[in-house]
Amino acid sequence: MKTIKKLTREQRMKRTALFMLAPAIVFLALLIAFPLGKVVHDAFSHVHLINKSMSGFAGVENFKTIVSDEHFGQAVKNTISWTVFSVLGEYVLGMITAVLLNQKFKGRAIFRTCIFIPWLVPIIVAGMTWDWILNPEFGIINYALTSLNIIDAPINFLGDSRYAMATVIFVNIWRSFPYYTISFLSALQSVPGELSEAAAIDGAGIFKRFFCVTLPQLRSVSLVIVFIHIIWTAVNFDFIWVMTEGGPNYATETLPIMIYRYSMKKFDVGAASALSTMMFTIMVILFTVYYHKRSKLSDEMA
Amino acid sequence: MKKKWIAVLLTLAMTGSMAACGSGSGAKSGSGDKDEAKEQTVELWTCWTDGADTAKAGEEQIKKFEEQTGIKVNQTNFTYDMLHEKILTAAAGGNVPDLIWGLPEYIGEFYNMGILEDLTERFNDWEDKDALSEAVVKAMTIDDKIVGIPYEMTVRAYLTHTEDLKAAGIEVPKTWEDLLSNGGYYEKNGKYLTELACTGVRSAQELLVYLAQYDLEIASAQDDGKYKNTWKDNDEEMEKATKVFQMYQDLVDKKIIDENCKNWGWEETDENFATGITSTYVTGNWLAERETSNPDTMEDVAVSAIPYPSDGHQATYMECKPLFILADSKNKDAAFELATDMCSKEWQEAGFPDRSPRSDVSTDSKWSKDFQALADTGVTFPPVTLGGITQAMQDAIAKVLQEGETPEAAAEWLSDAVNASLSDSGELSE
Numbered sequence: 203m204k205t206i207k208k209l210t211r212e213q214r215m216k217r218t219a220l221f222m223l224a225p226a227i228v229f230l231a232l233l234i235a236f237p238l239g240k241v242v243h244d245a246f247s248h249v250h251l252i253n254k255s256m257s258g259f260a261g262v263e264n265f266k267t268i269v270s271d272e273h274f275g276q277a278v279k280n281t282i283s284w285t286v287f288s289v290l291g292e293y294v295l296g297m298i299t300a301v302l303l304n305q306k307f308k309g310r311a312i313f314r315t316c317i318f319i320p321w322l323v324p325i326i327v328a329g330m331t332w333d334w335i336l337n338p339e340f341g342i343i344n345y346a347l348t349s350l351n352i353i354d355a356p357i358n359f360l361g362d363s364r365y366a367m368a369t370v371i372f373v374n375i376w377r378s379f380p381y382y383t384i385s386f387l388s389a390l391q392s393v394p395g396e397l398s399e400a401a402a403i404d405g406a407g408i409f410k411r412f413f414c415v416t417l418p419q420l421r422s423v424s425l426v427i428v429f430i431h432i433i434w435t436a437v438n439f440d441f442i443w444v445m446t447e448g449g450p451n452y453a454t455e456t457l458p459i460m461i462y463r464y465s466m467k468k469f470d471v472g473a474a475s476a477l478s479t480m481m482f483t484i485m486v487i488l489f490t491v492y493y494h495k496r497s498k499l500s501d502e503m504a
Numbered sequence: 505m506k507k508k509w510i511a512v513l514l515t516l517a518m519t520g521s522m523a524a525c526g527s528g529s530g531a532k533s534g535s536g537d538k539d540e541a542k543e544q545t546v547e548l549w550t551c552w553t554d555g556a557d558t559a560k561a562g563e564e565q566i567k568k569f570e571e572q573t574g575i576k577v578n579q580t581n582f583t584y585d586m587l588h589e590k591i592l593t594a595a596a597g598g599n600v601p602d603l604i605w606g607l608p609e610y611i612g613e614f615y616n617m618g619i620l621e622d623l624t625e626r627f628n629d630w631e632d633k634d635a636l637s638e639a640v641v642k643a644m645t646i647d648d649k650i651v652g653i654p655y656e657m658t659v660r661a662y663l664t665h666t667e668d669l670k671a672a673g674i675e676v677p678k679t680w681e682d683l684l685s686n687g688g689y690y691e692k693n694g695k696y697l698t699e700l701a702c703t704g705v706r707s708a709q710e711l712l713v714y715l716a717q718y719d720l721e722i723a724s725a726q727d728d729g730k731y732k733n734t735w736k737d738n739d740e741e742m743e744k745a746t747k748v749f750q751m752y753q754d755l756v757d758k759k760i761i762d763e764n765c766k767n768w769g770w771e772e773t774d775e776n777f778a779t780g781i782t783s784t785y786v787t788g789n790w791l792a793e794r795e796t797s798n799p800d801t802m803e804d805v806a807v808s809a810i811p812y813p814s815d816g817h818q819a820t821y822m823e824c825k826p827l828f829i830l831a832d833s834k835n836k837d838a839a840f841e842l843a844t845d846m847c848s849k850e851w852q853e854a855g856f857p858d859r860s861p862r863s864d865v866s867t868d869s870k871w872s873k874d875f876q877a878l879a880d881t882g883v884t885f886p887p888v889t890l891g892g893i894t895q896a897m898q899d900a901i902a903k904v905l906q907e908g909e910t911p912e913a914a915a916e917w918l919s920d921a922v923n924a925s926l927s928d929s930g931e932l933s934e
Contacts, residue, residue, distance in 0.1 A: 250928070250929070250930075251592070251596070251617055252613065252616045252617055252889045252929045252930070253616075253928060253929050253930035254618075254930070255930050256930070338764050339764070339776075339781065356764075358764045358767070360767065361764055361766060361767035361768075363906060446767075447703075449703060449767055450703075450766060450767040450902070450906060451766075451899070451902035451903075451906045451907065463895075466589055466592060466891075467891045467892065467895050468891060468892050468895075468925070468928060469592075469613075469889070469891060469928075469929070470928060
């Protein structure tokens with residue numbers, strides 16, 4: 203005769219927890235783990251939407267295709283410039299505006315609300331609006347610059363490869379810095395005013411007080427926001443796509459746009475997956491570095 | 505025990521709600537089997553311009569179609585680029601609409617992907633098929649199979665603002681040489697004589713025409729049924745291709761076109777012409793719709809043949825747009841009924857009076873008559889996968905206009921790039 207083993211309270215709790223988590227696990231497996239596994243699998247396989255004769259194991263062939271692409275080197279440089287300068291610009295501008303908005307002045311609440319507007323504008327609207335503003339024929343910026351005799355002839359900001367990348371970075375900074383502002387502002391409000399006052403009594407100037415007292419207090423929020431934005435910006439597709447589609451002549455093509463080009467224009471899903479796998483690996487490394495730094499910082503603060 | 509039951513119920517509720525979120529749209533809930541059998545729904549994807557005459561007529565005709573047939577039409581509108589992307593992902597996911605508007609460039613690509621329904625049998629049984637010319641039916645055919653029902657046909661023409669040319673004291677340029685002899689036009693008139701599309705599919709269409717004016721094909725059919733760009737195998741062809749790219753460079757160098765046009769697509773070029781920013785442009789008769797939105801600047805427009813090289817001949821781009829029924833559609837008969845209704849005389853007269861593929865629909869306007877007069881010189885893309893090829897054509901233009909490469913180097917590069925693309929898609933003749 204079979205005896206039914208009675209579960210302990212702890213075992214019952216574990217079983218209930220597992221039972222409750224099961225739908226989420228299934229959901230994650232279907233929506234994240236499976237597509238990710240498929241991408242990695244396709245990276246080492248011949249997969250082409252049109253050419254059905256391309257099939258089977260490809261080894262590192264897809265990776266070779268990507269690395270030997272004449273635009274790969276440029277796309278890597280573009281991705282680095284786009285990410286570094288965007289995050290740097292957003293950080294500096296976000297910090298300055300946060301410090302300013304942390305001061306007491308009339309109408310502060312209105313400014314605090316207004317500064318968030320660029321971040322609320324949908325990407326497609328922001329991109330297309332800037333496209334019109336920067337237009338060399340009838341854009342208001344070129345009109346203003348030529349009217350004030352600052353430039354002789356209109357500049358094709360988005361159509362000239364010398365200016366295109368800098369322009370999309372500028373617009374991206376404009377759109378994203380409010381997120382930094384709000385994050386820094388909330389962190390600044392938790393910095394005790396006595397610290398700054400004590401430093402002032404000890405003779406520290408305004409810059410010294412900022413760099414030696416205020417900034418160290420923002421280390422934790424800075425780490426989170428910078429690492430998150432490095433990842434978000436590096437994998438961003440829509441903003442550049444809306445503004446330049448990677449042009450003119452690949453001048454603003456970043457790795458996510460290259461992935462799109464391989465999959466949707468050349469239909470080479472294998473090569474697109476290889477590039478996605480490369481990007482994913484880099485992002486995992488970045489996340490590991492972040493996690494390590496974050497843990498270290500938490501230990502220090504504890 | 506109570507906790508256990510709550511956990512079970514919660515899990516069931518969560519699983520149930522997820523299942524509900526993911527349920528397909530094919531079956532209708534809340535109606536009986538009887539109703540489902542009666543009511544068929546056709547998912548239709550269109551690419552008309554919202555608010556334009558074609559769209560207004562289309563919406564009315566859809567209502568009539570629904571009333572007459574009892575078939576429900578679920579219509580969604582996109583731009584062609586959006587539709588193209590969405591259909592690729594929808595096909596990969598196996599969740600496609602029933603009927604879509606398309607461009608001729610998609611025929612080879614979609615056919616090779618195996619997502620198009622073979623309509624040959626249905627087409628042969630269609631009583632109204634004789635209203636379509638042989639050329640139109642040929643444009644819908646690949647591998648001897650009819651895969652589309654035409655809904656619009658246009659050719660490109662050289663549109664000119666006659667007042668501008670009159671004020672400048674020049675005749676309509678007939679040849680490239682005529683065009684290139686107007687070096688001082690911008691300085692004298694404060695606007696550019698003409699323009700080019702250098703990005704998007706329009707740029708490839710324009711380049712195709714200029715190549716065809718020298719009898720050059722971007723990919724020629726070979727004996728084995730596959731395709732190849734043959735310019736590098738033939739010095740004369742390479743010389744002619746070089747001349748085409750030289751013409752592009754000369755147009756910019758002589759300030760006949762705006763140098764900023766190197767990143768313009770059809771949106772900018774059509775807009776510039778319709779609003780009178782440029783004096784002439786090679787485009788289609790859909791600009792007739794701009795007579796309503798821009799009456800002042802569009803009233804002086806005249807239609808001419810596209811300028812051609814004096815050692816070449818006239819050519820234009822013929823665009824016969826197909827309606828595709830997707831192979832995975834669950835309502836093929838209803839979709840075919842709607843497609844043929846869209847190609848009916850009534851619908852065409854209402855929505856496409858100046859640009860109908862039917863030989864019995866036309867008007868006396870310049871947008872119909874003068875464009876039709878150019879149809880004999882029409883050329884089309886070869887029926888191959890064009891994604892990589894049209895991108896290479898844009899890149900070749902950019903090499904000349906943006907990277908400063910010589911026209912000869914650009915022509916050679918394009919020849920190799922086209923063959924590489926054909927090789928990738930398994931269509932290259934070895």
